[in-house]
Amino acid sequence: MSDLLERLRGRGWRMTAQRRVVAEVLDGEHVHLTADEVHARAVVKLPEISRATVYNTLGELVTLGEVIEVTTDKRAKRYDPNAHQPHHHLVCAGCGAIRDVHPSGNPLADLPDTERFGFTVSDVEVTYRGLCPDCAAAA
Amino acid sequence: MSDLLERLRGRGWRMTAQRRVVAEVLDGEHVHLTADEVHARAVVKLPEISRATVYNTLGELVTLGEVIEVTTDKRAKRYDPNAHQPHHHLVCAGCGAIRDVHPSGNPLADLPDTERFGFTVSDVEVTYRGLCPDCAAAA
DNA sequence: ATCCTATATTGGACATTGTCCAAGTCAAGT
DNA sequence: ACTTGACTTGGACAATGTCCAATATAGGAT
Numbered sequence: 001m002s003d004l005l006e007r008l009r010g011r012g013w014r015m016t017a018q019r020r021v022v023a024e025v026l027d028g029e030h031v032h033l034t035a036d037e038v039h040a041r042a043v044v045k046l047p048e049i050s051r052a053t054v055y056n057t058l059g060e061l062v063t064l065g066e067v068i069e070v071t072t073d074k075r076a077k078r079y080d081p082n083a084h085q086p087h088h089h090l091v092c093a094g095c096g097a098i099r100d101v102h103p104s105g106n107p108l109a110d111l112p113d114t115e116r117f118g119f120t121v122s123d124v125e126v127t128y129r130g131l132c133p134d135c136a137a138a139a
Numbered sequence: 140m141s142d143l144l145e146r147l148r149g150r151g152w153r154m155t156a157q158r159r160v161v162a163e164v165l166d167g168e169h170v171h172l173t174a175d176e177v178h179a180r181a182v183v184k185l186p187e188i189s190r191a192t193v194y195n196t197l198g199e200l201v202t203l204g205e206v207i208e209v210t211t212d213k214r215a216k217r218y219d220p221n222a223h224q225p226h227h228h229l230v231c232a233g234c235g236a237i238r239d240v241h242p243s244g245n246p247l248a249d250l251p252d253t254e255r256f257g258f259t260v261s262d263v264e265v266t267y268r269g270l271c272p273d274c275a276a277a278a
Numbered sequence: 279a280t281c282c283t284a285t286a287t288t289g290g291a292c293a294t295t296g297t298c299c300a301a302g303t304c305a306a307g308t
Numbered sequence: 309a310c311t312t313g314a315c316t317t318g319g320a321c322a323a324t325g326t327c328c329a330a331t332a333t334a335g336g337a338t
Contacts, residue, residue, distance in 0.1 A: 014305055014314060036295075050317050055296065074208075074216050074325085076295060090250075090258055099256050103249040107265055110242040111229075117238050119229055121269035126246055130260035153285060153334055175324080189288050194325065196286095213296085215324060280338085287332070294325080303316070308309100 004066060004081075011064065021046045022057045026067060026081040032089075032098040034076035072098060072127055088126035094135025101128065143205060143220075150203065160185045161196045165206060165220040171228075171237045173215035211237060211266055227265035233274030240267065 004023050009015055025033070025041045033041070039054040058079050061067040068080040072091045082100060090099045107124045143162050148154055164172070164180045172180070178193040197218050200206040207219040211230045221239060229238045246263045 016305070016315065018316070034295090048317085052297085052318075053316055056316080069213075071210055071213055074210055077213050090254075090256065090260065092258065093261075099258075101250060101254045103246060103254065104251060105244060105246070105249040107242065107244075107246060107249075108267075110244040110246075111240060111267055112243060115229075115240045115242065116269075117229065118272040119231065119238075119267075119269040120275045121229065121267050122232075123268040125266045125268065127264045127266075128247075128250055128258075128260050129262040129264065130255075130258040133257040136259050155286065155334070157287070173324090187288085191289075191326085192287055282337080283333100283335100285332105285334080288328105288330085290328095292325105292327075295323085297322075298320085299318105301317085303314105304312105305314085306312100308311085 008064070008066070013060075017046055018042075018049050018053045019057050021049060022054060022061075026061070026079065028081065030082065030100060032070060032078040032080050034078055036076065038079065070098070070125075072096075088128070090128040090130070092132040092135055093129050094131050094138070097132050147203070147205070152199075156185055157181075157188050157192045158196050160188060161193060161200075165200070165218065167220065169221065169239060171209060171217040171219050173217055175215065177218065209237070209264075211235075227267070229267040229269070231271040231274055232268050233270050233277070236271050 004027075005015065005020065008019075008023070013019070021042045022038060024045070025038050035055055035058055036051075038058065039049070039051050042049050042054060058067065062069050062079070066081070066083055068083045070078045070080050070089060072078065072089060073096070075096075078098070080100075087100045087102050090101045091097070103126060107126055108121065111121060111124075143166075144154065144159065147158075147162070152158070160181045161177060163184065164177050174194055174197055175190075177197065178188070178190050181188050181193060197206065201208050201218070205220070205222055207222045209217045209219050209228060211217065211228060212235070214235075217237070219239075226239045226241050229240045230236070242265060246265055247260065250260060250263075
């Protein structure tokens with residue numbers, strides 16, 4: 001994702017220190033941070049960055065399709081920079097750990113027309129839940 | 140779900156006016172209400188019921204497995220009384236309408252062992268997203 | 279029928295997550 | 309370097325949910 005900044009600049013994004021820092025924080029394939037976690041890490045590199053800017057920037061990245069918004073639980077939304085390879089999520093009910101997973105099959109194709117109620121279905125999000133090895137051992 | 144109250148009593152639930160009202164509000168197969176919507180409807184039947192009690196009662200019903208907690212978006216959790224027939228959800232990205240759907244196939248079986256990372260996977264939640272006929276027409 | 283007590287309810291303070299806005303700041307084109 | 313529209317800021321506000329000490333009550337025991 002090191003070329004993210006380039007892609008964004010190419011799309012007419014104005015490059016600012018704040019946006020650069022947010023993009024850097026999200027760098028990595030298997031990160032699932034909340035907005036406040038992103039902010040906390042951004043502050044280390046750019047102490048005066050505001051929460052509002054982090055929220056704005058994350059929202060823009062989502063709109064641009066560079067980052068996926070994941071709502072695995074009732075708590076905060078999480079931001080997943082692994083937006084260019086379709087995948088789903090496996091969440092630990094104990095500690096909240098999240099792994100990217102790639103189920104076989106195509107859930108979209110598994111929804112018959114009779115179950116679509118005239119909707120234009122464009123996307124499917126699959127969340128597996130269970131216990132990670134550590135939490136299973138503790139239980 | 141008219142026998143819900145009986146089932147709960149059998150499980151040692153203390154029956155109170157508040158709990159009865161919450162159960163009545165949830166009655167029905169295709170309801171997906173937020174906690175505050177449940178509260179609003181409960182207040183009609185029992186004006187002095189408090190928000191805290193509605194939250195408590197919903198939480199208990201979820202724990203007992205009588206109601207499913209659905210988090211389709213970043214907004215409020217929704218409570219689905221259709222807990223005894225496995226199903227998934229189709230959500231309109233425009234207006235938020237929710238339909239119960241029954242995809243063919245078994246998503247749980249679609250997650251290979253190599254993609255489980257040692258987790259004990261117990262559940263899968265599939266959320267289809269798209270536009271309902273009305274919102275598609277408006278777009 | 280009445281009493282007792284564990285359990286449930288209440289309301290309001292508090293916490294978390296997120297949105298909004300007016301004022302100030304700055305990137306980047308000219 | 310200037311200018312300008314886009315970006316950032318901080319703080320107020322909103323929505324959702326949690327927690328707690330005080331009060332009330334369901335349902336078994338008497």
